[in-house]
Amino acid sequence: MSGTAAGASGDNPVRPPGITRDLVAGLLLVTVAAGAFFGTTDLSNGEGAGIGPGLMPRGIALLLGGVGALIVVLSFFGARAPIGGIALRGPLFVLGSVVLFAVSIRTLGLAFAGPLAVIVSALADRDSRPLEIIIFAAALTLLCVGLFKFALRLPIPLAPMLLGY
Amino acid sequence: MLRLPRLVAALALTILAALPVSAQNFPERPITLIVPFAAGGASDVSSRIMGEAMGKILGQAFIIENVAGAGGATGSLRGKNATPDGYTIGFGHMGTHAASVATNPKLPFDPRKDFDYLGIHLTTPNLIIVRKDFPAKTLQEYIAYAKANGKGLKMGHNGAGSLSHLTCVLFFQLINVEPTYVVYRGFGQTINDILSGAIDGTCDLVASVSSHVLGGSARGFGLAADTRFPLLPDVPTATEGGLPEFKANSWLGLYAPKGIPPANLAKLRDAAVKVLDDPAVQKHFHDLGGIIPAPKDRGGDRMLAIINSDVTRWLEVVRKAGGVVAQ
Amino acid sequence: MEIFDNIMLGFSVALGLKNLGLCFLGCMIGTLIGVLPGVGPVATISMLLPITFGIDPVGALIMLAGIYYGAQYGGSTTAILVNIPGEATSVVTTLDGHQMARQGRAGVALGIAAIGSFVAGCIATIIIALLAVPMARMALLFKPADYFALMILGLMLAVVLARGSIPKAIAMILAGVLLSTVGRDLETGEERLIFGWSELDDGIDFAVIAMGVFGFAEILRNLYMPESRNVVQATIGRLLPSRLDFRQSFWPIIRGTGLGSFLGLLPGNGAVLAPFASYSIEKKLATDPSRFGCGAIEGVAGPESANNAGAQTAFIPLLTLGIPPNAVMALMVGAMTIHNLVPGPEIMTKQPKLFWGMIASMWIGNLMLIVINLPMIGIWVRLLKVPYRLLFPAIVLFCCIGIYSVNNNPVDVYLTAAFGLLGYVLIRLDFEPAPLLLGFVLGRLLEEKLRQAMAISRGSAWTFVEHRIAAVMLAISVVALIIAVLPSMRQKRNIVFAE
Numbered sequence: 001m002s003g004t005a006a007g008a009s010g011d012n013p014v015r016p017p018g019i020t021r022d023l024v025a026g027l028l029l030v031t032v033a034a035g036a037f038f039g040t041t042d043l044s045n046g047e048g049a050g051i052g053p054g055l056m057p058r059g060i061a062l063l064l065g066g067v068g069a070l071i072v073v074l075s076f077f078g079a080r081a082p083i084g085g086i087a088l089r090g091p092l093f094v095l096g097s098v099v100l101f102a103v104s105i106r107t108l109g110l111a112f113a114g115p116l117a118v119i120v121s122a123l124a125d126r127d128s129r130p131l132e133i134i135i136f137a138a139a140l141t142l143l144c145v146g147l148f149k150f151a152l153r154l155p156i157p158l159a160p161m162l163l164g165y
Numbered sequence: 166m167l168r169l170p171r172l173v174a175a176l177a178l179t180i181l182a183a184l185p186v187s188a189q190n191f192p193e194r195p196i197t198l199i200v201p202f203a204a205g206g207a208s209d210v211s212s213r214i215m216g217e218a219m220g221k222i223l224g225q226a227f228i229i230e231n232v233a234g235a236g237g238a239t240g241s242l243r244g245k246n247a248t249p250d251g252y253t254i255g256f257g258h259m260g261t262h263a264a265s266v267a268t269n270p271k272l273p274f275d276p277r278k279d280f281d282y283l284g285i286h287l288t289t290p291n292l293i294i295v296r297k298d299f300p301a302k303t304l305q306e307y308i309a310y311a312k313a314n315g316k317g318l319k320m321g322h323n324g325a326g327s328l329s330h331l332t333c334v335l336f337f338q339l340i341n342v343e344p345t346y347v348v349y350r351g352f353g354q355t356i357n358d359i360l361s362g363a364i365d366g367t368c369d370l371v372a373s374v375s376s377h378v379l380g381g382s383a384r385g386f387g388l389a390a391d392t393r394f395p396l397l398p399d400v401p402t403a404t405e406g407g408l409p410e411f412k413a414n415s416w417l418g419l420y421a422p423k424g425i426p427p428a429n430l431a432k433l434r435d436a437a438v439k440v441l442d443d444p445a446v447q448k449h450f451h452d453l454g455g456i457i458p459a460p461k462d463r464g465g466d467r468m469l470a471i472i473n474s475d476v477t478r479w480l481e482v483v484r485k486a487g488g489v490v491a492q
Numbered sequence: 493m494e495i496f497d498n499i500m501l502g503f504s505v506a507l508g509l510k511n512l513g514l515c516f517l518g519c520m521i522g523t524l525i526g527v528l529p530g531v532g533p534v535a536t537i538s539m540l541l542p543i544t545f546g547i548d549p550v551g552a553l554i555m556l557a558g559i560y561y562g563a564q565y566g567g568s569t570t571a572i573l574v575n576i577p578g579e580a581t582s583v584v585t586t587l588d589g590h591q592m593a594r595q596g597r598a599g600v601a602l603g604i605a606a607i608g609s610f611v612a613g614c615i616a617t618i619i620i621a622l623l624a625v626p627m628a629r630m631a632l633l634f635k636p637a638d639y640f641a642l643m644i645l646g647l648m649l650a651v652v653l654a655r656g657s658i659p660k661a662i663a664m665i666l667a668g669v670l671l672s673t674v675g676r677d678l679e680t681g682e683e684r685l686i687f688g689w690s691e692l693d694d695g696i697d698f699a700v701i702a703m704g705v706f707g708f709a710e711i712l713r714n715l716y717m718p719e720s721r722n723v724v725q726a727t728i729g730r731l732l733p734s735r736l737d738f739r740q741s742f743w744p745i746i747r748g749t750g751l752g753s754f755l756g757l758l759p760g761n762g763a764v765l766a767p768f769a770s771y772s773i774e775k776k777l778a779t780d781p782s783r784f785g786c787g788a789i790e791g792v793a794g795p796e797s798a799n800n801a802g803a804q805t806a807f808i809p810l811l812t813l814g815i816p817p818n819a820v821m822a823l824m825v826g827a828m829t830i831h832n833l834v835p836g837p838e839i840m841t842k843q844p845k846l847f848w849g850m851i852a853s854m855w856i857g858n859l860m861l862i863v864i865n866l867p868m869i870g871i872w873v874r875l876l877k878v879p880y881r882l883l884f885p886a887i888v889l890f891c892c893i894g895i896y897s898v899n900n901n902p903v904d905v906y907l908t909a910a911f912g913l914l915g916y917v918l919i920r921l922d923f924e925p926a927p928l929l930l931g932f933v934l935g936r937l938l939e940e941k942l943r944q945a946m947a948i949s950r951g952s953a954w955t956f957v958e959h960r961i962a963a964v965m966l967a968i969s970v971v972a973l974i975i976a977v978l979p980s981m982r983q984k985r986n987i988v989f990a991e
Binding site for chain 2: 534537538632634676679680681690694809814816817822823829834835836838899900901950
Binding site: 021025032070132137153 | 902
């Protein structure tokens, strides 16, 4: 649960706010489509029997842009769901812990990257209890080491700095 | 109860083991072998067989790490940049450590300079295979058919820059024909369309196609080697078919990053050569459809020499073809 | 009759104490890795390959096959309980399976998934035993043009499968297809939509997108809306399906088995389509389609059966033609070559013990899996009692390890985090992630088959009409699209006019 979220409940249509979810959704699609279309301009459509590498992404981008535009138009009619607040705490800590795991797995190894990921991701939740999560992180890491490293023999670095593997 | 002398011996051993790394004790911990392809293919299987056998000689386990990506460049780059202490070595083949120089303009290493090679452990020649109801029965008939039909000949390959693609490019350069290429993601999809008759054939390694030729579901000829292959005694060589210039032998080998301690390198090289005399290894490799190199073709120096000549050769083939960029 | 002799031979091999033990071991490992989010059967089978060096080939393959379909069972458990599809084939199970879990019917969903899979596995095994050779020959009738049409049909089914707004579902499918084109082009080696980032050369891995837009995004949504996570924990309900559940699931299981058996035998990885096709058909046939997406048991029973049947019949192209239809089967080829076995038509005649032993072990494996899985349902459901504050960090860690071990590359982990963010944004904008994944899975095949078909026909688009299978499937696709889009168009117009 994030503290920054305001009006998080809103699936029910309320007064028309200027910006609706569908409007943002449609604009996002149009942007992605435009990026894909102009990002592939240097690729050929192909000639003769051969279809080039550009045909498919550009064709799909055109279709996607069309559907995006349709969603933008439709967003001015019908039920209007407001865009709602944006929670920062969840994405920051959960995705941050994933990034930390990626940074540390090859240098520090699973023995350190594991508990790091568990503890940092737990910060995303207000309900987390410090002592509990530290013990849990250690136990879970032990379990993962036993399971992945020794039972399944995946080549995950354990603690390269200390053990060399 | 421990008796004193044994305790002393154990202590001494512990202290010895804790001393700074000396070549005498190498290897003291498991050795990582990087395979730049996904598990299950011939590259991976041969590396596992090598790792298992070398591990027995060196007294340490080998950990196989599959680092797939960019046609082998991702894993090979990791091998090049690994700490040069002998605890990380890698696998490379004709595609990753020779042809890549010609097909990958962004290749992040130079196979002629950046590695200390341990030796080639397996070679497998290439050949042409066609669907079983294809009109041509021999290489001569096939060449005649190709010249007569040109673009009407539909040849599959396993992706830009793959060994099957390069072999096809080499072959059709030699006979000066440009067929229609149909591109597949991997050999499984290519052979599917040959069996179903959607395309005419492909150029690939004996190791991949031997089962289909043996089983009669496809026909092989134009083996790109000097002599017939023991597993496929009925498949004539390209020389027999009148095209002796068609020679393409794919090799698989091991390397270490440049600059590992000479004593460790010597131990690894020694082990990599010695395992080739192990009957169990020989049987495995034979079953894979490969040939173990003759004693004169083993070892790191020979591997480097072959790489140097193969790089030059593929640069020439690719230049003539007007450029081939690996997928 | 010869077939009985063969089947008896198979059982005499598979019921040997050692092979029985290996089958059990394989099923256990498979279930375990299937349940763990992110660790797929491909990584595990490749790691266990060297262990099988020492076992005789029949035993080795029986164990590997056990891992493979054990993982299919386990994958549905994760899809139902925590809404993370471990494999492309369990994406559909998340739709209604997880909704059932939220309604306190997790045990029922797990039970019907296991029972449906068992029935499908039994029927598919019989099909393999009786019809392997003629079916393999039929599979070879499919040419690239036909596969292209099949993929188009699959994408149309994805529109049918959509829960909410049709334009948004179509947008997600298109976005999925677009994502599948990222990476170096297979045919020319040119960079596409990489924007200079060479880490994307090989395209994006399915696991990266699935863990991101399903796994991490689901966690973020639950953190954002605490009330939704408590629903799962509040009620447990009954553990096994009731008589009514069985009656509702009977025909979906039979239809799913039929679809899965057929699609699984196509060497172009047709099995990925099976659960999607089954779901769409059940939704179309249902008297009240609006229940789908809100915990309809048919939406679990059908796709799960289709999935398992497809997993079994995928052995047909491997054993009879020597063609591996997917990555796991390609590993089986590796395992067979290590043991000097040549996958192909000779397997049946030259290695009858292996061929029939494997078939018998498939049936035994399915039996074992249901025996292992039914009592475990109680344990799995209790897992939902674990406080969410502990459950979600554990899921994060398992996903990280799983993603890393796909290629042993941390870049995949970074990418998954990025897709987690994307998935979160999509959820907040009322997009469904399932059609995105389907578009992604089918997109790559769609383009490859289109280009192959056009190269073979030397540029003539008539090839899609000249190939009868392709023509029929394209016609069905058009009809399906019209059926899917028309009612919503009418609805939309009504809304517009109501304004």
